[in-house]
Amino acid sequence: xxxxxxxxxxxxxxxxxxxxxxxxxxxxxxxxxxxxxxxxxxxxxxxxxxxxxxxxxxxxxxxxxxxxxxxxxxxxxxxxxxxxxxxxxxxxxxxxxxxxxxxxxxxxxxxxxxxxxxxxxxxxxxxxxxxxxxxxxxxxxxxxxxxxxxxxxxxxxxxxxxxxxxxxxxxxxxxxxxxxxxxxxxxxxxxxxxxxxxxxxxxxxxxxxxxxxxxxxxxxxxxxxxxxxxxxxxxxxxxxxxxxxxxxxxxxxxxxxxxxxxxxxxxxxxxxxxxxxxxxxxxxxxxxxxxxxxxxxxxxxxxxxxxxxxxxxxxxxxxxxxxxxxxxxxxxxxxxxxxxxxxxxxxxxxxxxxxxxxxxxxxxxxxxxxxxxxxxxxxxxxxxxxxxxxxxxxxxxxxxxxxxx
Ligand SMILES: Cc1cc2nc3c(=O)[nH]c(=O)nc-3n(C[C@H](O)[C@H](O)[C@H](O)COP(=O)(O)OP(=O)(O)OC[C@H]3O[C@@H](n4cnc5c(N)ncnc54)[C@H](O)[C@@H]3O)c2cc1C
Numbered sequence: 001x002x003x004x005x006x007x008x009x010x011x012x013x014x015x016x017x018x019x020x021x022x023x024x025x026x027x028x029x030x031x032x033x034x035x036x037x038x039x040x041x042x043x044x045x046x047x048x049x050x051x052x053x054x055x056x057x058x059x060x061x062x063x064x065x066x067x068x069x070x071x072x073x074x075x076x077x078x079x080x081x082x083x084x085x086x087x088x089x090x091x092x093x094x095x096x097x098x099x100x101x102x103x104x105x106x107x108x109x110x111x112x113x114x115x116x117x118x119x120x121x122x123x124x125x126x127x128x129x130x131x132x133x134x135x136x137x138x139x140x141x142x143x144x145x146x147x148x149x150x151x152x153x154x155x156x157x158x159x160x161x162x163x164x165x166x167x168x169x170x171x172x173x174x175x176x177x178x179x180x181x182x183x184x185x186x187x188x189x190x191x192x193x194x195x196x197x198x199x200x201x202x203x204x205x206x207x208x209x210x211x212x213x214x215x216x217x218x219x220x221x222x223x224x225x226x227x228x229x230x231x232x233x234x235x236x237x238x239x240x241x242x243x244x245x246x247x248x249x250x251x252x253x254x255x256x257x258x259x260x261x262x263x264x265x266x267x268x269x270x271x272x273x274x275x276x277x278x279x280x281x282x283x284x285x286x287x288x289x290x291x292x293x294x295x296x297x298x299x300x301x302x303x304x305x306x307x308x309x310x311x312x313x314x315x316x317x318x319x320x321x322x323x324x325x326x327x328x329x330x331x332x333x334x335x336x337x338x339x340x341x342x343x344x345x346x347x348x349x350x351x352x353x354x355x356x357x358x359x360x361x362x363x364x365x366x367x368x369x370x371x372x373x374x375x376x377x378x379x380x381x382x383x384x385x386x387x388x389x390x391x392x393x394x395x396x397x398x399x400x401x402x403x404x405x
Pocket of ligand 1: 006008009010011012029030031033034035036037049050051052053208210233254256301344347348372373383385387
């Protein structure tokens with residue numbers, strides 16, 4: 001039996017790993033192996049887009065263990081904060097949150113109660129509700145403006161106003177399960193490329209854009225296959241998307257500038273930023289040791305739409321814009337060693353109203369399967385763990401369908 005897997009991101013690679021002993025597998029990848037998790041190497045390797053793991057990422061942790069990389073998986077409680085009106089506020093401990101001047105004590109209490117309650121709420125009931133309107137009704141305008149809007153804008157940029165209340169509740173519930181000192185996050189020291197390299201072992205990867213057709217049989221670039229597992233973003237399906245009856249899902253794009261600095265910006269790992277061309281400053285070397293790189297590495301992260309002027313701007317235009325906004329954080333031209341711009345056109349679905357009904361089933365037609373960012377394990381947050389689970393689950397279904405036990 002011959003199976004084509006489209007996309008060599010985590011979903012595609014995991015699916016190929018699960019199927020390789022039962023069938024002949026060919027993985028097609030049009031850009032970089034690893035997809036959104038791919039790295040930039042410069043004496044060391046670092047992800048093009050910031051990545052960290054959570055303690056609840058059981059599938060990811062299991063895979064890291066399977067490949068003998070467990071000793072490289074390090075956990076750390078990092079500092080988080082917000083930059084507002086030219087000042088940086090650490091919001092890492094209960095005391096720091098109590099001292100934060102842009103929220104009243106009543107709002108802080110309301111937020112704490114909302115957070116605890118969100119773990120018990122049936123978020124699916126709120127799929128048709130708008131997050132911003134619901135928060136305004138439930139918690140009032142000041143909590144919306146001072147807490148939820150910066151969070152929504154850092155995650156969804158200009159699409160913040162379309163996000164569903166179901167997404168917000170589910171997200172608050174999974175991210176609120178933290179210790180008093182903050183949440184521990186994990187990283188594969190020296191980079192997740194080490195995991196990708198292990199996953200690729202014994203897998204045939206063809207570095208080509210896959211053109212899929214149904215001509216009596218499924219074909220990819222003219223070659224016949226018994227089954228296809230499509231793990232790329234849905235817009236990459238082209239006309240086939242409508243023929244297969246897949247509902248329209250909007251995606252947003254990511255732009256990440258990875259910069260090397262001669263000095264650190266602050267001691268905060270994740271800093272949400274208001275009023276700049278980027279929504280967050282993520283200082284990687286406040287998480288991993290400086291010695292691993294010999295320079296301060298910082299991501300400037302922003303989300304936008306694939307057809308926006310911002311996404312289409314040239315690298316040099318973006319560099320200028322980012323460096324100008326960085327001056328507000330005391331970073332001057334002379335502090336910069338280098339800057340690299342990375343873009344992902346379809347970096348995440350937008351979890352807007354009604355999204356839950358559009359989650360893609362694994363089997364969409366005879367011999368045609370879809371798994372990836374729009375699969376159930378990637379709700380409410382697309383993640384490395386969710387993609388590994390999607391890759392595993394789609395392989396299980398395909399094996400049952402074809403009796404590959
Ligand atoms: C800015 C950013 C930060 C993130 N941070 C985290 C984090 O901290 N923690 C976490 O757990 N997750 C994080 N993620 C999410 C995580 O990276 C993804 O959920 C996961 O890597 C997606 O894997 P995937 O295989 O489903 O999709 P992708 O990685 O998108 O893989 C799909 C692959 O298909 C390929 N492809 C597309 N079209 C074709 C075609 N026609 N033919 C052949 N190949 C094709 C693409 O090039 C791509 O390589 C982040 C993502 C981004 C963008």
